Amino acid sequence: MKASDLGERGIIELIWSVLSEHGGFKPSKIPLPHPDDATAIEMEGGKYLLMKSDTFVKRTDAPRGMRHRSMGRKALVMNISDLAAKGAEPLAFLFSLGVPRGYDARRIEELVQGLAEASREYCVPILGGDVCESKELFVAGFATGAAKRIVRRSGATPGDIVAVTGPFGDTAAALRILLEGLEAPPRLRRKALRSIYEPSARLGLGRRLAEAGVVTSSMDSSDGLAFTLNELARSSKVGMRISSIPASPVALELSRLHRLNVSDLVFFGGEEYEIVYTVSRGKWEDALRISRESGGHLIGIGEVILGSAVIYSEGGAEVPVPPKGWEHLK
């Protein structure tokens, strides 16, 4: 069997089954068991130390036209986003840089400038790293954070409101423009491409919602909205009915121009660093107030229901939302 037969998720499952079968050392408590956005251990004083590793590989993760500065920035953002989704305040970022022998040192400099920029933007110090020779450029990022209260993927209950921290569809629109050559007016094209070159993590909002105890489950949406909703539903052993799709202006305009199904752009994108939450119905107003106060958004898109399916109610008809999403090695 080859790695590509298993795919990224298949290999991750293989790893966890080997680790549990061969009895790697286990701590007494695992506050965020696999699978979740990040991992954690409990520290003295009841606080949690969160950790996340995620790798940016230029060949597969950098869309055409992405500058090295943006690559560096994104390598940090993708790790911070997972901490944000779990409610943590970042403490430090480290990275392992894999560089081909002949790589232009100026490009490495630009990449590190992007890392420095993201370090300032999210107030997370870059404290260390290592450099190794590699056949292709990669940045393996490692972020640690602290949280008083963490949010798991598994806490959603029927009746909860499903909410997202921003609209979706920009990255799917960008990839249609970039990979399929879809035409778009310059302004639209620029806005779409910005979403894949310069993503942002919802750090402040994520921490405040977790600390306030108003959210019951959460996940970073970088695997795509459809995949994320299905994963939250699976982890929480519930279903979800999505009644309103959070389409971005870019997605709406591109779908109008090219008669695309806007829900495809919204559900089956990926690399969007919003957070998907379920919110206790009785705390919805509190959650909205917190999101306003922290300068963010919280958009209700549906509700948690009994069952296991994620369903989209579109004009009276109910259609299933399959857990499709982008995956490495597939």
Add this chain to the structure above:
Amino acid sequence: MKASDLGERGIIELIWSVLSEHGGFKPSKIPLPHPDDATAIEMEGGKYLLMKSDTFVKRTDAPRGMRHRSMGRKALVMNISDLAAKGAEPLAFLFSLGVPRGYDARRIEELVQGLAEASREYCVPILGGDVCESKELFVAGFATGAAKRIVRRSGATPGDIVAVTGPFGDTAAALRILLEGLEAPPRLRRKALRSIYEPSARLGLGRRLAEAGVVTSSMDSSDGLAFTLNELARSSKVGMRISSIPASPVALELSRLHRLNVSDLVFFGGEEYEIVYTVSRGKWEDALRISRESGGHLIGIGEVILGSAVIYSEGGAEVPVPPKGWEHLK
């Protein structure tokens, strides 16, 4: 300028200069400033959280004949060794696995078995990781640890005793056998190769010596003994006089067989996971007692002197020990 013109260490210096020039976010205190074996932040209660990232790239880091199980084991050991050198107790290990599409899934399984084995051996839980597609196999490891007291590279003072936690020369002997085809009796060959396939980290001893406050500086010796001594001297702004070389039985026997200079094998190896310490002269007996009690070794090899050079006194003559060592991308 190409990456290989700078080399691993040159790129690391480039990274730190860009980060300081472009003002990445800075914490108020950096307990283990660059360069040191690991990085740290101060936590509540005066404890330190240590972090380390180091990457195992199969093409450059796996000597011929190394099994995937040993590769997994080593990917963890090389990170834990740096924590050990700084006096930390490991809390968690994460890794990013880069896999080529066509890679045999059984080899990945073996690699993870090696990780699980090392996880048990050093009582460090493997809590997370990610998988990405890569042109070649790599394991980017990330270790976190906690310490009440940390040891820096920069604390050595003239008069201190220079000491190591074990003999040197096995890995240099192994590479001469493997790469230069030097002949060796099967028993000697097996012992030598074991040092590069199955290295160990001095975890228990490292933590106890740091906690007892008997050591003034420390560094993991994986860059080679000569490089490590020079780096400790440079960081502490002192010189060192080495009077007795800690040659391993394997190095002694191979050098006798092939008329090699045994000090070359001892000084210019690498990938040896001993710790090099400087010890306050008044606490040398305490340090020896602690090393005996923890089942380890501490071998005095010289003393810290005024100046900046590392010198080896060999039969009356004093020869300089240059900071030669293996480096990625060179």
